[in-house]
Amino acid sequence: MIGNPDLSIPIDQQLVHNIDMMLQITYMEQYWQHFHQVFPIIHRPTFLRTETSALVATAMMAIGAQYMDTASSQQHAKYFYESCMKHIVSTFLVH
Secondary structure: OEOOOOOOOOOOHHHHHHOOHHHHHHHHHHHHHHHHHHOOOOOHHHOOHHHOOHHHHHHHHHHHHHOOOOHHHHHHHHHHHHHHHHHHHHHHEOO
16 A cells, blocks of 8 residues: 655664765766766756755765766665665555
């Protein structure tokens, strides 16, 4: 059964806080430089990372991290993705 989603609920914030803020910014920049050019689904002029839902910001960082060639970035992308999936399942599914 589908529940009433609250996308403002923070997702695994411990994970996000464990990743250096500069890396988070880099992942967001990668999102804008690569993914957004092909799939402009976020309105960049009005986007404020600090005011968007944690789910959206984490999904954007997961995508952005995929564009980097380091093992740690790929691992971060996996963690971001898994965190998003856990949040979606726990938010939208009522047990």
